[in-house]
Amino acid sequence: MGLGLLASRALRSSRIIRNSTRTIVSTPELKNADAAAAAAAADAPSDLPKRNPVGGARVHIPNPDDVIEVFVDGYPVKIPKGMTVLQACEVAGVDIPRFCYHSRLSIAGNCRMCLVEVEKSPKSVASCAMPALPDFVLSSNSGLVLLVLVENQLKYSHCISAEKAVYMHQTHDLQGPRMKIKTDTPIAKKAREGVMEFLLMNHPLDCPICDQGGECDLQDQSMAFGSDRGRFTEMKRSVVDKNLGPLVKTVMTRCIQCTRCVRFASEVAGVEDLGMLGRGSGEEIGTYVEKLMTSELSGNVIDICPVGALTSKPFAFKARNWELKGTESIDVTDAVGSNIRIDSRGPEVMRVVPRLNEGCPSFRADLKLDLTSTLPDINEEWISDKTRFFYDGLKRQRLNDPMIRGADGRFQAVSWRDALAIVAEVMHQIKPEEIIGVAGKLSDAESMMALKDLLNKMGSNNIFCEGNGMCPNADLRSGYIMNTSISGLEKADTFLLVGTQPRVEAAMVNARIRKTVKATNAKVGYVGPAADFNYDHEHLGTDPQTLVEIAKGSHPFSSALKNAKNPVIIVGAGVFDRDDKDAVFAAVDTIAKNNNVVRPDWNGLNVLLLNAAQAAALDLGLVPESDKCIDSAKFVYLMGADDVNLDKLPDDAFVVYQGHHGDRGVYRANVILPASAFTEKEGIYENTEGCAQITLPAVPTVGDARDDWKIVRALSEVAGVGLPYDSLGAIRSRIKTVAPNLLEVDERQPATFSTSLRPEVSQKVSATPFTPAVENFYMTDAITRASKIMAQCSALLKK
């Protein structure tokens, strides 16, 4: 708890004096706040130990003229202009209690918990909404008088004439006119205690049955800053619970009207579903009409709710937060690679929450601040509903024993020894060119490397990753990653989306685009089938002909691209499966060339991938020798591949399925080799922007399952073509010789060459319209298809 500092100070000072008369206010010195303040001022601290900013933040000030200095509890701090008092306090290492303030949302200033005392201000101020001023504003008896003093020189006066201002300057003692913020004075403490008492007046005392218990801001702050008793004896108010769908559980009586969820829904999620109804004690949060929250980011309101009003419905009454073990890992349900924390209890994943940059100060992006966190800025602190709630799929439909399909068509559990022996035997009876390997969408880089090495040793080079199409172009890395980077999208002012619907393909990228559109009014042009967007966009067309028009400059949108300073083109990975993909990419390249999209200082040409494995597969060169290899295959090794089209596969082909879920791939399989899911293994995944990240094992494997790369390694030895690595370290050094960028974990590796090096293509674009790449946002892979919660969500989606 970052509030520990203040809390301990509050507790320490409360023990100093004990008056014989007991009052409601538990801190006796607060009874006479003014006198205590005067006493405190008398013994000003002389030598102050150095304090570090909250969360170890560094302040970057691009323009030295914009520096101002304020005093926080007597410590001088240098901050850039435009910061609030609360942020100044955080730079000074003081964490201010707050409920309504959230660093990634707009400022509401309605909870009043962050009140601090500012010298020469008549009242305590709400620090989250008050800008830190270079020089302080005075108010005199004759109305508002503004004296702006810079370095003790009168620079500007307002409301009064200059002579009068000079007179005022001379008559008032204005030495050291820096803003002096005081956070631990009796006035500030009394203010917090009072706010706390008001908040608790109508808050139910149901912490023992509340799911937020243990991680509740209200609970923590009432322990730290609240009074030990309340004066409220009437009935508490109660509010009717709202139905927000299968994901968010509401107990609206607990709501303290901080409006974080309302601001989140309208600012980040882009749905105007939630609002504030009523006034005074009748005030409540709701949807006004009975309506579900239809956003793919709705689960984030659970995290931002400071109390237990909005909690997770699937997690309700399942566990307490102190029983859970958190493992910082990576989400693999889409290509974004959101940073998540997997909370587990024993062998069970209990919930998934976004990784918070713990204790990171509340700085907004517009303030040019550098967070020391080394984590790549991928998903801010939001995650999509799929990422948050698919975890129950990890407990269903799991494969736990090696199995062989018998003559009667039924699977029979066998030992690993027998299963591997049979696979190895069959593999040797088949001609090398008839062996193919398919990596699934959830495969990690290590296992793909091992599978490729195994197949190459067997003499086959037909290996590919599903989703990349049958003839992917892996030569130029810039041709398949997001060159702008996800956080770089915020600098763009014009977007052209080609055959991609980011809202369902990569919800976090969509949130970034929406943020940019909201902040800078960036233009968005979209080419593709009719789709749902939560920001203003122009639907330019549905087929690639539109691209040719834009490339020629005959389309109205091309002028917008031409005038853009930082244009961004995003091509969806669904295009990889089109027959005319080379022509589409050529048209996109022409557009990029004509509009200066790729410059030394800006690369706006992007591909938005769909699956977690795609980028690493292309980096490792998982490209099939022939695009018709499935038609003639006799031995297929599916490594978690469920969505590959096997219709053309000959009936006598032998199919090995290695994976963790009994999903589509298993129906055709002859042998099943159970593998561990991403929550159970350590593996490298590269996201769509080219940033390699590592998952960590949170729970043990199920049954007799093994890690993917170990299965491939063991099979290679049984087949007599032993792979030369026995450990994760050894396989990673093998990866280093193929794609060294995969070992630069948590650091985005930009592509070196631009796509302008691509050879000319003579192919013509077809008139076939683009098709949606993701049919159902909630069910895209084996784990999400096994999830009950995702099934409920998709049922609602269809309605």
Add this chain to the structure above:
Amino acid sequence: MVHMARNMRVPPNSASLAEAKKRTLEFFRMCCRSIPEIMEIYNLYDVVSPSQLRSAVAAEVRKNSNVTDPNVIDMLLFKGMEELKNCVDHSKQRHHLVGKYVVGNQGLVQDLGHKDQGSSNFLRNFYSSNYF
């Protein structure tokens, strides 16, 4: 015999190595005398013979043949006595004895290794568990 084992108690410390040796021999004899009863109560006839059990006990004693400190020998004797008492009192179950004195310290499941002959450490570990 039974009451003798039941009334076992801690004797005073051995004064010399010779006395400790004598006590060890006495303890070993006591074990040998209880073996028929142990065979009976744990129904061990089909898995082991009395002579095999005797050599198992002797091997346990010989394991500590290098110990020369009388105090340490006394301590080991005490532990042996405790074990013997547990066996005689039927405080153990059959598999405890089978595991410890019949199959030996390798455990109940013995990998004879004829299948994995010539395979690497990796493969042997792979067959036994995912965590290595």
